[in-house]
Amino acid sequence: MTPDLSVRIGSLDLATPVLVSSGTFGYASEFSELVDLGGLGAIVVKSITLAPREGNKPPRIAETPAGMLNSIGLQNVGVDAFIAEKLPFLRTLPVPVIANVAGTTMEEYEAVCGKLAGREGIAGVELNISCPNVRHGGMEFGTNPAAAEEITRRCRPLVPGPLIVKLSPNVTDIAAIARAAESGGADAVSLVNTFLGAAINVETRTPRLSTVFGGLSGPAIRPLAVRCVWQVAGAVKIPIIGMGGIVTGEDAAEFILAGATAVSVGTASFLDPAAALAVTAGLRQYLVRQNCPSLRDLIGAARA
């Protein structure tokens, strides 16, 4: 049996349900010699802002038990350079590329979406309304349902393909934010972005990150992310892209069984650039083991 791994996110057909996450796969060219990019479900590129950003001061990374904190600060080349320098390579790839858009104001999100609209090689847009790592990094849009709905509604007409809203887990009620994104017209929600954390170097008595707070990712957060997906799957009808600490096919299956239609691999790509392909292979073996012909039959199956 060769199980069917294909899924659909809005109008987008994905051959496999395993994406690579924004900020953890660069603009994909960095991986082109290391990984068979054609085996990925889709590539979500590093967050794009209107102007280039040099990012936060170092140190930007601190390891914690089974996790890592980052405060990169949305370092990126800006939307114009993205279109001029990065998109030509991305366009050559045989898999869908999703542009992740971030900003400080609603107008900035709109402007970036507008510049990307209709460009060949952009299959969809993910709105990052949940970055914990910059002042005004959009996290306020991710913690307030009304703001989440408004920003989605405003970007919606500017995005021809699927519009995905990426949710912050740093809220009391993530289901409410997901419902707001759905009402605003999102085709899908992706979750989770990183959890707000901090670590202190006790020998120097100073925070380990220049910004004090950073985003926690990696296996440590997996149980929290699975819970978020479970909650959101009970609240919205649009598909969910689940992520947070996925390293193996079984980890990915947890998210699918909790209600995600697709999954995304972030930090694990730092441990192994081909991690997303290993996750895909693991999912395939899991389906064979479970004697399950199609991944779609497993979406939400643990909720029964």
Added chain:
Amino acid sequence: MTPDLSVRIGSLDLATPVLVSSGTFGYASEFSELVDLGGLGAIVVKSITLAPREGNKPPRIAETPAGMLNSIGLQNVGVDAFIAEKLPFLRTLPVPVIANVAGTTMEEYEAVCGKLAGREGIAGVELNISCPNVRHGGMEFGTNPAAAEEITRRCRPLVPGPLIVKLSPNVTDIAAIARAAESGGADAVSLVNTFLGAAINVETRTPRLSTVFGGLSGPAIRPLAVRCVWQVAGAVKIPIIGMGGIVTGEDAAEFILAGATAVSVGTASFLDPAAALAVTAGLRQYLVRQNCPSLRDLIGAARA
């Protein structure tokens, strides 16, 4: 140099700042043959409710990367049996015992506080308004500032010693809840209780916990807990008891440097029943290494 580890929480003087956390140290008698209980800063007993509770169905425990989920469900003997059967032993101990109180309604919290009030052997009360593991387990009081303030205010006159309010981290703004507890008259806040999480057994396609959701504790949550302490320390003047994933003296120092006055050891006692004493020894060595005569000089020192 023998560094001074003593701290004060409300009217309570603690010889050392290292407590053991509610639900992870039973009623202390279980540890009496394994650990020199006199070396602990204070003992916080398992949550006490008005009536006995048999707890949730098993499975109640699932391990996750560097963490564990639990959904014990406040299993406990109830306040009357606590007073009759557990308190006599606790009374003989040379360290302060703090009763942790939980309930479903404000009236239940008041009733339990009332029954405990003025009993010899109870040095203080911790209100658990943050248990994620029972329906109506008090978590709603922990996610709503007005409710947090009201329950604190109502229990305040019933508690002769220090009143500590234990905060849930499952909120958008933990500082707001801490301020509410302070306004309600709390002498201290303790944080964090567990983070809401879930895990799924992919082979059986069923949740790993009978209740689907449980509380995540252990080293995995430490960076999240340190962040919470940092946020709360910037918001209130009352002392903070910091916890979440502390295993070593250095881990404890992170919380102190972030602004906690004392710390508490939970899950680590499962790995080593004497973990809190190891943490205390580690803190002492750390102070010597830092050439710091008193732990109190380090409270919040990373915030400079």
Added chain:
Amino acid sequence: MTPPPSRIVKIVSNEPLTDPEFRELQIDAGAAAADAKPGQFVHVRLPGTLDPLLRRPFSVAGAGDGRLTIVYKRVGALTSRLASLRPGAELDMFGPRGHGYRLEGPKAAHAILAGGGYGAAPLLFLARTLRERALASRITLLVGARTAAQLLWRERVEAESSWLDAGFATDDGSYGEKGTVLDLLMARLSDPAAGVRVCACGPSAMLAGLARIRPGLPAEVAAEGHMGCGMGVCQGCVLPMVPAAGGPARYARVCHEGPVFDVHAIDWAAVKAARL
């Protein structure tokens, strides 16, 4: 203070059995070895890492001369890492803990020990202890597994035939009877069962099956549960017990009241519903 609750111990040997997914681990355990009783468990961590985090319980499969033996099956994070360790490597061990099989009280006419899979691990130790303490006139050890290779310690068990009756069953019939260890047990029980005492260990479906064989059959079973602390504190490892008529659910801690329970005290329907 009593002896240190947990301690760093050294691996003496760590050898695969006939099926290499099962291994026998000998630990240099000092005084702890002298106290170990059949049915108890040791609670083991790998030092120097937080993943895996919690200790894992393993039945004591033998004890003597300052050494403890366990038999483990490779199933996940800790057991896989364990399989890669060599003699001299360090483990962090707590225990032996828990209540084992009954070692006092009346002598049984016939003690029948039945183990499935790695559940047979503590039973040769138990058989020897029952014999040393003269707790049974006759001792039978029944071992079941999927295949001949997975039958635990077959040759060692057969070598004790001077005092130990042995019976083997495999799912595929590759050795002994084709069937389960419960089939073997029922065949033995067809003699009048007076004075019989059954001691079992194995997967919960097997133990639940044992409970159904005969209502009053005196049988002690070693059960499993997901442990947090292993010392009776966290209430994580509980098993549902038969409740008082009309009473609320009742739970007992595998690590503290168990791991060995009266088979009839456990609420097997609730165990099954909870997929324990």
Added chain:
Amino acid sequence: MTPPPSRIVKIVSNEPLTDPEFRELQIDAGAAAADAKPGQFVHVRLPGTLDPLLRRPFSVAGAGDGRLTIVYKRVGALTSRLASLRPGAELDMFGPRGHGYRLEGPKAAHAILAGGGYGAAPLLFLARTLRERALASRITLLVGARTAAQLLWRERVEAESSWLDAGFATDDGSYGEKGTVLDLLMARLSDPAAGVRVCACGPSAMLAGLARIRPGLPAEVAAEGHMGCGMGVCQGCVLPMVPAAGGPARYARVCHEGPVFDVHAIDWAAVKAARL
């Protein structure tokens, strides 16, 4: 596809040096060894655990015959576990990665290599490579450490005296000059410095000191940064570079543009302010 990006490799040897907090690790690395250049790093994980999670970078200290050598100091989670591993144990290795010291271009009259602490690790490898490729007429290797025992590979360096000038400095004067490796360097530089090329590796305070010695001194330094990915993707390992006049902050990735940089390109004031 090009060679697999990460692979399981086996430890050949793992021996303490004169100070046992420093160890020399030889790895059976196959084809990866042939490509390694001095100044590059390998990125290492322990398989089978998520704690420690991220890979850790170590400078290549030698390569040949299918083997790679690193020298490491025991400072934390991974290096402590590494110290307990024996020959035959497996590591997950990625690399060699990054840009090393310049290996083409003009021949230097005098290459002075200066290493502090474990920073000396790549420099004997570099000295040999410069000699093989005839990139310097004269080669000097200066090694500094706290104590005589911590001087890396002292005897091995001294054994190469036929072609390699050597100088040693210790903080406590227990061997060589009392002082730092920069003191040794400055003494060598008091000759007219035309044609001198400095290659350094060590703690950032040492490298920052080097930048201050002489404005135009051609010096390449191997710098450190906290790495997330080690392949130029995460932007985690960045170092502040001297910005364009009035321009915004500029960063370069240690794992990608580095680890070896022109000492004058790095904004040492910003490095110090950030306590890197």
